[in-house]
Amino acid sequence: MQKQETLSKNQKIILDLIEKSDQPLKAYSILFDVKKKGINAPLQVYRALNKLVKIGKIHKIESRNAFIACKNSKCQIANATIFSICESCEDVTEIHDHKLSEHLRDFKDNKGMKYNKYNLEFFGLCKKCV
Amino acid sequence: MQKQETLSKNQKIILDLIEKSDQPLKAYSILFDVKKKGINAPLQVYRALNKLVKIGKIHKIESRNAFIACKNSKCQIANATIFSICESCEDVTEIHDHKLSEHLRDFKDNKGMKYNKYNLEFFGLCKKCV
DNA sequence: TAACGCTGTGTAATAATATAACATATTTAA
DNA sequence: TTAAATATGTTATATTATTACACAGCGTTA
The missing domain is CATH 1.10.10.10 (Winged helix-like DNA-binding domain superfamily/Winged helix DNA-binding domain)
Structure with a gap:
């Protein structure tokens, strides 16, 4: 709970x-x-x-x-965020993609670093602005 | 070239x-x-x-x-960056992970957005600071 | 119930980060 | 060789964020 x-x-x-x-x-x-x-x-x-x-x-x-x-009303996550950002209209959307999140959560570098958080921002043009 | x-x-x-x-x-x-x-x-x-x-x-x-x-002397990439950041000593390292990069490059959201760039930052504690 | 720790409030001042606007110079390409 | 694009130098200012200090409210606990 x-x-x-x-x-x-x-x-x-x-x-x-x-x-x-x-x-x-x-x-x-x-x-x-x-x-x-x-x-x-x-x-x-x-x-x-x-x-x-x-x-x-x-x-x-x-x-x-x-x-x-955070629209994800039930399980607020402060430590694993993915956004898409339109560089033209500046529209921002939070992305919830299970597979990608899993990949990022499981990522291990080769330096033995212990991660507890990540933030990913994608940039591009949204449908309207293409 | x-x-x-x-x-x-x-x-x-x-x-x-x-x-x-x-x-x-x-x-x-x-x-x-x-x-x-x-x-x-x-x-x-x-x-x-x-x-x-x-x-x-x-x-x-x-x-x-x-x-x-960017230490990647040959092929400077301005549009696809991954870093690990130690929240204790603030040490920052650029990560080059083929598999992860591929995953991010190939990522498609469900809104038809066209990406041309991403930036990912991992946070945690480095070996020294654990 | 008094003392303490924790979290929050309010206010003033200032630090840190970044850009606007203008004039001019230099380089590049048609 | 002129126009366009890129870079410089300078002043002023906008934007983002924190330090420092005083105090209030609340729950714990001794």
Whole structure:
């Protein structure tokens, strides 16, 4: 059974906003949007973001410095993420591909390194933008 | 036959510095180091970095905002990168794994997206840090 | 129930990363 | 040999993220 995290006020406000967007949001755009809810400083946003990332409710798109909600409602995974990113319209989609995930999970390098996390980003053109 | 790019003065200076380091360098640390060579402004560094990334001489470690030389001297690939990153000592190594690369190259999602690039970062603890 | 650890909040200041805008020079290709 | 493309230099500024400090709330435990 998964531990159900109790979110704090700021964490809820920010998760709520990110979940309502189907596309990644940037920290300062989040800040702008939550000012009306009494969140005034970047640090308040980053603290909530960090926590939400940590518990797998959202993911950071590293190449874009932006944050997207994890749609995989049941089993939040903070440590194994795959995204496709359209370089034209910037549309981002999380990919759930069992075979690929398995491959990445099982990957062993030749240096004896112990992995506990990976992040994969595919770039290209989506159907609309081809 | 691979086209041999001719690098400009600033590009050479900066590539040279990055190649001498076996670990990723950050833009402003590069800037600091090349001031003695007459490169004075962030933009001069970023311009060179962008070009070097584009032609595959260096790669950006997205999760670290840092740049590392591509050791794969013959066939610089700017569009298919795999790294392992130690979360303790921050050691970064580029991974060349034929099977995994093949898998990623051949990956097709179910949305008809056309990929031309990917970047994969593995995180964990290296031998020394376990 | 008092003391403690843990997590979260609020605020100000500042650090770190990256780009815009403008003027000019150099190289490449038609 | 002129036009296009690429590179340079400089100033200013935008964007992303963290440090430092003070304090509040909550559950544990001694």
